[in-house]
Structures are given as structure tokens and as C-alpha cells.
Amino acid sequence: MTDSFRVGRAGSNGAAAAPSAGAAAAPPAGETAVRPGGETGVLPGRETGVRPGRETAVLPGGAAVVPSDRAAGAGEQADGLGALVGRVAGTEDSTPLQFAVALDEDSYLQLDDVVVTVRHIPGVGSILTSGVVTQVRARHEGASFGSDVFLISDGVLPARVQEIAEVSTTRVEPEVYVPPRPGEIVRRASGPERSQALYFDQMASRLPVGRGRDGAPIYVNMEFLDGTRGAHVSISGISGVATKTSFALFLLHSIFRSGALGARAVNAKALVFSVKGEDLLFLDQPNVRLDDDLRTAYAGLGLPAEPFASAGFWAPPIPDDQTGRPNVTGRTSGVEAFWWTIAEFCARNMLPYVFADAEDERNQYTIVIHQVATRLRLDAAPYGESGAVKIGDDVVTTYAELVDVVVARLSDEQTRQDWAGPVTGVGTVNAFVRRLRSSLRPLRPVIRADLTPGPRRLISTQDQQVTVVDLHNLHERAQRFVVGVVLAAETARKEDAGPGGLLFTMIDELNKYAPREGTSPIKEVLLDIAERGRSLGIILIGAQQTASEVERRIVTNSAIRVVGRLDSAEAGRPEYGFLPASQRTRATLAKPGAMFVSQPDIPVPLAVEFPFPAWATRRSECAQPPRPPAAPRQDASVFSRLPAPDDDVPPF
Ligand SMILES: Nc1ncnc2c1ncn2[C@@H]1O[C@H](COP(=O)(O)OP(=O)(O)OP(=O)(O)O)[C@@H](O)[C@H]1O
């Protein structure tokens, strides 16, 4: 047994934690109360008698009053971390997994505080039970009626305010699961005891994810993030205040810069799909709001307050523009335009990713999709330098032309069987054609052979640590296409390369790509990553407003679950069953920057606060805003984003 288990050892701040004479006295004794009207009785849970070492005043009418300054010397014990805060309460059942603490009058415990108590068992030794405060209650002991509070305040009725903290056990060391006994001293855990209570001492490599309520760092076990024992992160919370995207990026910053990955950090990469505005296009720029306080907050977590040094940015090209410039407005330099040529689309079997909506799943044309994809793969011959193809006599340089060729083949009696499958009915073929036509406008910016391909056209995670793919200017259907195609390619690349560096893939609005109901090629890719990614080195960091809308197998495969502010209806759903009842309620009040982090090692999710981003999250936060692009291009891109008459009507 180590010294730290012994009661009475000085806390890390040097405050003596030994109980004083007053605090070590017998369990609280009671006093006789007299209600106005002369009714005399024993206060609930109390014996008649005078507390040892305390003065008792007698009020007119004979009532005994406990002096407000309870146990002598209480102040000495409760003035800092590691100090005595109270005793295991005897009014509620104490169990090895849950117990209550009656607090000294001069001490307090707040939610998420970490406490320890030690029980000595003859022949076994000292059993240290540590836990996290999940609820604190204060009440007048001795009051029976709502109106008693006035009498008590006036000193007419004797009663005392007593605070009781409920504690969820996090660790019992050694593993002898006995209840802490009422009357045992309870201390605030600090230093090594806190680390032990929260299992930080057992983490071979630990990742700082923010500060606890006590200001000290909270860690996540890296082994549950890097695939060693688990992988994947699921972050949920309502839009705007839950800070899901900010936390996901902070997590990446911590992964790359905390040293938790050791030498593996050099080869670790991140692939970030950005769906909301151009917020993530500035993460290589320092935030103008970065001040000394923020630097100190980062330093306290062992992290530099710096932007992402190695980042590459991709955005789709401006539609109907022949220069191949990226469709971004806030940043011009350093953003590459990405697209796939018609030849790549045909050769790499990308057609299924065009049909990835819930609506596609309800229809019967899957066979047609695969048949057409096969024909394109076999019949499309590369043509020219820009990625065009020739199908029969038809030269195809745009997505619109490709759609026309496919529709012509399906409409022609001679070729239909070959392109749609031998037993496919005309109705099914027509349904396919309608959906194919509706993909025209969403997809034509990213599937084309009318631009001169540059050297960095294809999205690649090779040359930089963080790869940001900006999708916000694309139609949802095209967003799904891009995410599906890029992830499938990365999965295949990782499979071929064998175990190598880790790839952290951050997907915002995961529910759009892997909804709970139905199947789609993109959902298949994501499920594959959720289930096999660990061994491939692909780690998913998914964010969504509602975990209840995301495929269950993805959520259950996430070792780390994080919750920011939730709305109360969502907080009640079974997906958040890992949160104790009190944390569910608290999640409805969580402020920006406050998250609850659950990890397999620790039975209670931990509340953390992470610092404000050190990198710019919008153009106005850049110290030197990147140059704006030429005005006419902006106009073109704005109008191109308006829905066209043939666009799909959303299914709501
Ligand atoms: N640590 C922090 N402390 C306080 N505020 C923060 C912190 N991090 C981010 N914010 C602020 O909170 C706002 C919302 O953050 P963020 O965009 O990450 O939320 P979100 O949950 O991803 O929202 P959405 O669902 O709309 O994408 C940001 O504009 C940012 O200014």
C-alpha cells in the first residue's frame, strides 16, 4: 500500500489532511427541537444530546440550537485541494459503486470534483475508493414544512443546512469492493490521487482533451483512439453552441502536438471534410483572439497555442468556369481545385456513389446502377489529354454528355439489355434515368473533362498533415459523392499500403452520410471504416447534432463518445445512456467549450473545458486575411448554387 492511501497524509498543496479533534468526533449528534406552538420532538435522523466539543444555545421555548461554526478546525482542512471535505454519510446506503458524502460546513464539493476515501480492513489493509461527484444536495435538516425556512432563518426553529454530495465510484484500489463506511473521512483528490482516481496513472500514452472543473488536465487514453484497444470518436450536440467542430479540431491539434503519439505523430494525418461555410479554410492561420490567457490555457495542457502548420486545402472548381479555379470566396492562395475526370469516373467505378440517397435505396434500380457502371468501365476508352472518354462513337467531355450517352443507350432497344441488365423492366430503367438526370446539376462541377488537369487536382493526404476538403459549395448529393469516393480511395490505399501512419478522418454531419435507416455505398464505406478501420489505421471522428440519427453500429464502435450541449428531448434517448442522469440534465445547459467525454477506461464521463481555437475559424479571425478573389467569379459561383428545376426535392 502506498503512502497516498493513508488518511491524514498532507495534500499536494501542503495542507494537513489529518482530521482535527472536532472533525474526528463521533457522528453528528442531534438536538431537541421545539416547534412554535410548543411541540417538542427529536429532529429527523438525530438523537437528543449535545454534540461533543460544541456549545449549544437554548432558544426561548427551550429549543437547542447548533452553533453555525461547526466542527472546530474545519477551515484548516477545507482550504485547498487534497483537503478533507467531509465524511461518508450514514443517512443513505453506501455501496462500493455509489456513496454519499456529508460535507463539512466550511467545505464544498461541486459536480465533477474527484474525491477519495480510505477504509481500513483488518487483515486486508487500506482500501482506497475514489469517485466523481455526480450530484450535490443542500437542505435544512430539521425542517418539515416549506414555511420552516423562515422560522429557521429567524432563529426560532433549530435546524442546520447540510450538504450531501453523491459520488459515483471510479476506482477501488486494491479491488476489494466493500462500501466506504459511514463516518470515514472523505478528501478532495489531487495530484497522484486524482490521476489514480481517473486512471491517468495507467495510461501508457495519454491525450489531453481539456481541463476538468478543478482546472487540472483531463486525458483520454490514446490506446482507445489509435486503434490499439479501440478507435473512433463520436461527438454530438446541438448546432452552434455544442462546439463539435471546434472540439474535433482541438482533438486533432492535441493528437499531433501533445506528444501522445510519440514518433507516430510524424506520419499521422488528418482528412477533414468541411460542410459549413469556409470556417476550416483558415486553420493554418493564427487566431487574432490569441492572447496570453489563452496561451497559458494551452500551456496548462502541454500544448502550443499555434495553428496547424502543415495543411492543404481543396475545394471544387467554380461551375461553368473553364479556368479550374477553386470555388471559394474567403481565401484564394493555397486552395486547390479538385475534380475527377470522366475517364476516372468510368474506370474507377464511381457511378454507385452518385446514387447514395435514402430515395435510391427505396427504388429497385440497384441492378441498373451496377450494370451501367460495368459498361462504363469496360466501354469507355480514354480520349485526349483532359480525361475525356470515347464510348462507341461518342466523345464525352462533360458530365452532361455522359448522362446523355447513358440515357441514349438505355433508351435504345438494341443496347438496353446490355446496359440495364437482361430482365430489367422499362419502369425501373425510367426511374434510374430520372435519378441520373437529377444528378446533373449537383455533380457536373466535380466530374468533368473540360479543364486542364493541374498537378494537385486529386485530393491527397500525402504532402501535408491536415487535408481539408471544402464541400460547403456543393449540393448535398455531390457532398455525399465526394465523401464516398475519397473515403473509398483512402481505405483502398491503406489496405494496399499495409499498416502505416494513422489517418484521422473528421466528418461533420455524419448522419447525412451514415443515417440510421437504409443502406448506401457511402454508408457501407463508413461502416467498413468503423468496423475495420482500427486495423487499417483509419480513425473516424464523426460529429452530428443527434447521435440517434446515426447508424447504430458506427456509434457503438466509437470508443470515445463526446457530448456538448444537447436538447432535452435528445438527451433522453438511449444513445446517451452512457451519461448518468445528472449529466444528461447538465448537458442541456452546457456552455460553448464544455464537453462530456466518455472513454472505456473510466466508468463516469468526465466534464472538460477545452480552450478557444488558437487558429482562425473565420476570415475575420485571421491576423492577415487572405486576399479576396476577383469579384465576377463570386457572382458566378453564387448563382450556380441556386437550385435548378430538375434538382431533387428534399424528402420532407
Ligand atoms: N472552447 C471554446 N470556448 C468558447 N467558445 C467556443 C470554443 N470553441 C468554439 N467556440 C465558439 O463556439 C462557436 C460554435 O462552435 P462550432 O462551430 O464548433 O459548433 P458546432 O457544434 O460545430 O456547430 P454546428 O452544428 O453549427 O456545426 C464558434 O463560433 C466559436 O466561436
Ligand SMILES: [Mg+2]
Ligand atoms: Mg460544426
